[in-house]
Amino acid sequence: MPERPLALFAMSAETLPSVYPSAVLDRIRACVDVDPDLIAEDFRDPRVRRVLAEAEILLTGWGCPRIDAAVLDAAPRLRAVLHAAGSVKGTMAPGWWERGLVVSSAAAANALPVAEYTLGMILLVGKDLFASREHYRARRTFTVAEIQPGIGNFGRRIGIVGASKIGRRLIELLRPHDFEVALSDPHVDRDEAATLGVSSLPLHELMRTSDIVSVHAPAIPTTHRMIGARELALMPDGAVLINTARGSLVNTDALVEALRPGRVSAILDVTDPEPLPSDSPLFDLPNVFLTPHLAGSQGNEVRRLGLYVAEELERLLAGRPLVHQVDHTGLERAA
CATH class of the missing domain: 3.40.50.720 (NAD(P)-binding Rossmann-like Domain)
Structure with a gap:
């Protein structure tokens, strides 16, 4: 069996179980080598840095720390960021697109x-x-x-x-x-x-x-x-x-x-x-x-975000086009 790519969760540890319930997490782990107990809430954490150095895919979401030039430099093998939330504008920093990263977002979800x-x-x-x-x-x-x-x-x-x-x-x-x-x-x-x-x-x-x-x-x-x-x-x-x-x-x-x-x-x-x-x-x-900002994904609706990422991950590794790939050219005027 070919070796699976290494991935890293970068999001709030508190929200991960809601976004990735067991059935969805199983789909993720069937595709990549990822530890759901190691979640990057701070990219300066030495344990995170060790995995980041080898990671090919970041699975991001609410609470993801900003991915700046220093993070990109620490992740030389990184090729894709799959975001289980809406806009990536608050997460991304200059340098993403120059690296040729594939970026997908669950904004549609x-x-x-x-x-x-x-x-x-x-x-x-x-x-x-x-x-x-x-x-x-x-x-x-x-x-x-x-x-x-x-x-x-x-x-x-x-x-x-x-x-x-x-x-x-x-x-x-x-x-x-x-x-x-x-x-x-x-x-x-x-x-x-x-x-x-x-x-x-x-x-x-x-x-x-x-x-x-x-x-x-x-x-x-x-x-x-x-x-x-x-x-x-x-x-x-x-x-x-x-x-x-x-x-x-x-x-x-x-x-x-x-x-x-x-x-x-x-x-x-x-x-x-x-x-x-x-x-x-x-x-x-x-x-x-x-109403208190509840129109967006709440309760069982957040599972849809994780499901979108699992589906995109399967497409990515199968060499198929991503359905929810972010087009950086229109990002400035996107929500």
């Missing part, structure tokens, strides 16, 4: 639960579920078969800000429903938008004409506080802003002021700052629904 969360919220807010629940709680009665005007999901326009992996996955999940979907992304032209099955609009027009606006753009300098007082003022009465991307994409002070009159509402899984100070008005405004 993490995109699915965020898109599912967003779809669920879109369907619920379209029925005005959160406000209706509170009205029912207060009144303790309702009229059977009364048609509630102004609610419903038929023909609503959903505006998506950012054609990221999550934004694109959401577009797929919205297709079976009777929505009109619009997209605002400066890197997607009308032809590509048409291929996605959506209309392409500039941000101000999308904000002005959408019943529900869902934010999925990356957090980069050009998107910092891209939704501020001007954009929020454009939203129609009764419109809802959903943010599952990064809190920094929305100007928090402007959002609070836009929400105070009750003209528009917000569903926020991310905020700026995060977590919010305990006295933030966002906790108490009745037209705000806050």
Whole structure:
């Protein structure tokens, strides 16, 4: 039997059992020689350094220390980094690509639960579920078969800000429903938008004409506080802003002021700052629904991240193309 390549886990030891349950870990260990009890949480650890010197593959994830030039120099045989999480931007340092490393990320696996969360919220807010629940709680009665005007999901326009992996996955999940979907992304032209099955609009027009606006753009300098007082003022009465991307994409002070009159509402899984100070008005405004950054992979969903890495590892060692290889040329504007 040929000798298996040496691999090293580089991530939080606390999260490894959740990401790699026994069945997935068995698939990993069938491909490579890896010790699940030796986890690189600090590349300066002498035990880690000894393995790093011979390792061909790094299996990274949440809590991975930064892989800088010194780490790369200490790993002369390294040829691949398989990341069981989303973006590699916080992990990578200059020098990765010059080394010719193959880099893969489970960002697509993490995109699915965020898109599912967003779809669920879109369907619920379209029925005005959160406000209706509170009205029912207060009144303790309702009229059977009364048609509630102004609610419903038929023909609503959903505006998506950012054609990221999550934004694109959401577009797929919205297709079976009777929505009109619009997209605002400066890197997607009308032809590509048409291929996605959506209309392409500039941000101000999308904000002005959408019943529900869902934010999925990356957090980069050009998107910092891209939704501020001007954009929020454009939203129609009764419109809802959903943010599952990064809190920094929305100007928090402007959002609070836009929400105070009750003209528009917000569903926020991310905020700026995060977590919010305990006295933030966002906790108490009745037209705000806050969740604690849980749209991404949680609970049993994190297994999907490890499964993606196991599958990529099998492809890598079989000489097949990777499905989730990172393209460094578009990394600067990726989430």
